[in-house]
Amino acid sequence: MIEVRIHGRGGQGAVIASEVLADAVFRAGSYVQSFPAFGVERRGAPVAAFLRFDDQPVRLRCQVYHPDHVMVLDPSLMQVVDVTAGLKDGGWILINSEQPPASFALPSQFRTATVDASAIAIRHRLGPQTAPIVNTAILGAFAYVTGLVKLDMLEVAVRETVPIKPDSNVAAMREAFGAVQCEGKAQP
Amino acid sequence: MEKVIMGNHAVSFGVQLARVQVIAAYPITPQTQIVEMLSELCADGRLAAKFIKVESEHSVMAAVVGASIAGARAFTATSSHGLALMHEVLHWAAGGRLPIVAANVNRTLGPGWNVWTEQTDSLAQRDTGWMQLYCETNQEALDLVLLAYRVAEKVLLPVMLVLDAFFLSHTMEPVDVPEQALVDRFLPSFEPQYKLQPGEPCSFYGLVTPEYYMELRHKMHLAMQSALAEITAAGNEFGRLFGRYYGLLEPYRLEDADVVLVTSGSITGTSRVVVDEWRARGHKVGLLKMRVFRPFPFAAVRQALAHAKKVAVLDRDISQGLGGIWASETKGALYGVAEPPVVFPFIIGLGGRDVTPESIHKVLDYTVAHDAPEDDTVWMEVKR
Numbered sequence: 001m002i003e004v005r006i007h008g009r010g011g012q013g014a015v016i017a018s019e020v021l022a023d024a025v026f027r028a029g030s031y032v033q034s035f036p037a038f039g040v041e042r043r044g045a046p047v048a049a050f051l052r053f054d055d056q057p058v059r060l061r062c063q064v065y066h067p068d069h070v071m072v073l074d075p076s077l078m079q080v081v082d083v084t085a086g087l088k089d090g091g092w093i094l095i096n097s098e099q100p101p102a103s104f105a106l107p108s109q110f111r112t113a114t115v116d117a118s119a120i121a122i123r124h125r126l127g128p129q130t131a132p133i134v135n136t137a138i139l140g141a142f143a144y145v146t147g148l149v150k151l152d153m154l155e156v157a158v159r160e161t162v163p164i165k166p167d168s169n170v171a172a173m174r175e176a177f178g179a180v181q182c183e184g185k186a187q188p
Numbered sequence: 189m190e191k192v193i194m195g196n197h198a199v200s201f202g203v204q205l206a207r208v209q210v211i212a213a214y215p216i217t218p219q220t221q222i223v224e225m226l227s228e229l230c231a232d233g234r235l236a237a238k239f240i241k242v243e244s245e246h247s248v249m250a251a252v253v254g255a256s257i258a259g260a261r262a263f264t265a266t267s268s269h270g271l272a273l274m275h276e277v278l279h280w281a282a283g284g285r286l287p288i289v290a291a292n293v294n295r296t297l298g299p300g301w302n303v304w305t306e307q308t309d310s311l312a313q314r315d316t317g318w319m320q321l322y323c324e325t326n327q328e329a330l331d332l333v334l335l336a337y338r339v340a341e342k343v344l345l346p347v348m349l350v351l352d353a354f355f356l357s358h359t360m361e362p363v364d365v366p367e368q369a370l371v372d373r374f375l376p377s378f379e380p381q382y383k384l385q386p387g388e389p390c391s392f393y394g395l396v397t398p399e400y401y402m403e404l405r406h407k408m409h410l411a412m413q414s415a416l417a418e419i420t421a422a423g424n425e426f427g428r429l430f431g432r433y434y435g436l437l438e439p440y441r442l443e444d445a446d447v448v449l450v451t452s453g454s455i456t457g458t459s460r461v462v463v464d465e466w467r468a469r470g471h472k473v474g475l476l477k478m479r480v481f482r483p484f485p486f487a488a489v490r491q492a493l494a495h496a497k498k499v500a501v502l503d504r505d506i507s508q509g510l511g512g513i514w515a516s517e518t519k520g521a522l523y524g525v526a527e528p529p530v531v532f533p534f535i536i537g538l539g540g541r542d543v544t545p546e547s548i549h550k551v552l553d554y555t556v557a558h559d560a561p562e563d564d565t566v567w568m569e570v571k572r
């Protein structure tokens with residue numbers, strides 16, 4: 001079973017990201033479960049969403065405490081939330097940032113990658129410039145770094161799940177796939 | 189067709205497939221998405237139902253009762269304080285022998301103010317004359333909407349369909365949404381024997397003196413009892429048509445089990461994982477999932493548990509002064525059994541506190557390590 005945790009701020013689309021990813025993984029033939037951290041969501045406040053997928057039905061009904069991979073939709077969360085909490089050794093930490101991965105100086109048992117999802121989302125006019133909706137871009141980068149989901153499946157899922165601007169969202173996702181900075185993995 | 193949907197929308201799809209005719213609702217977290225989707229279906233014509241907005245949950249149930257008296261298939265959904273506010277009218281629905289289905293998404297009652305899951309809200313309605321069905325998965329939530337109407341319209345009592353806040357309501361997972369034609373075979377349209385209609389004036393809910401009141405309650409009691417067989421029969425027919433069978437309860441690795449977990453709702457899935465781990469280590473551990481709380485399936489529970497040595501009941505609810513409500517009923521079911529198992533009543537996960545595999549391991553560790561519980565009720569993972 002693979003478990004993923006997505007950190008974001010209310011309004012960035014973390015929950016929709018987990019739903020799109022769940023839909024894409026399901027279309028590829030896996031069993032999935034996705035859910036938000038259960039709380040009282042407010043715009044701008046730290047939020048989280050979770051995803052599990054497996055080749056058998058997912059029976060666990062509790063929050064994810066030991067994710068295989070983590071996505072961070074807002075780099076300012078790095079100072080607020082312990083995004084590596086419970087992360088398994090070798091797991092990816094994918095951060096929305098224009099900075100190189102080394103600038104975050106995260107422990108070496110994890111793999112760090114960055115993608116400037118905000119700039120990509122702004123270029124594709126996803127959300128306001130001051131608060132771009134970065135979820136589809138970060139999913140494209142996730143597909144690149146982990147190889148756990150095919151870009152074509154994500155595109156189908158985005159078109160099914162995201163309520164507006166399907167073409168722009170797909171374009172942002174594809175651009176981010178090719179714009180990842182990461183250690184130990186060649187640029188696409 | 190399989191879709192990845194949240195538990196709340198699984199209920200909405202079930203209501204759509206049941207061709208419900210009247211929906212009244214007042215929003216409350218965490219059920220709101222159920223009626224939100226239904227209102228969209230009604231607005232764009234995909235569901236030919238009248239959607240009635242009202243000013244409180246008390247009026248919600250009154251509207252649904254009125255619709256049902258007029259012969260319509262009626263539905264509502266609520267949670268927690270909303271259900272509590274409906275309490276009075278729940279009696280009118282059941283006493284009126286109306287086949288209403290209401291979904292309750294379990295949410296903790298305040299104070300302290302809390303939107304997370306706990307079963308006390310629905311279990312506290314146990315004496316209202318409603319049947320109660322509890323769900324483990326989103327699939328079960330959809331399927332049991334259909335089963336609920338089928339049974340309700342047979343025995344003429346309302347059904348409360350119960351699912352956990354967030355762990356089901358807001359969790360997305362694959363659900364098979366059945367074909368309408370197949371659902372229509374399982375659940376044909378319903379024509380009540382008596383209903384309000386223009387041209388045939390009649391009256392419901394008149395004064396009933398002591399001379400007859402007791403007979404009304406006795407007939408309700410008999411109807412409730414008959415529901416045990418009706419749920420079993422309907423669950424079997426559902427299985428023949430859709431490939432998913434639903435009984436009064438669901439044993440899991442129960443054969444030869446010395447220690448049995450009794451669970452309901454979403455805790456069951458996590459508990460199954462833990463049972464598998466204990467079995468892999470050679471322990472004779474099993475699980476009994478409760479689906480039906482009212483009518484309580486005493487005979488079936490007795491049969492399922494009579495050969496166990498220890499029974500650990502997980503209650504995500506609390507009746508102050510009693511303890512766990514499921515544990516209380518389970519003990520009742522075992523009364524009179526020769527050499528009955530020792531019942532370990534656990535209170536766990538109140539107010540939406542997460543119940544993890546580690547929590548269930550602790551329950552089993554405690555149960556195995558003790559000959560009997562050290563107190564009437566064992567509080568798990570509580571800060572002292």
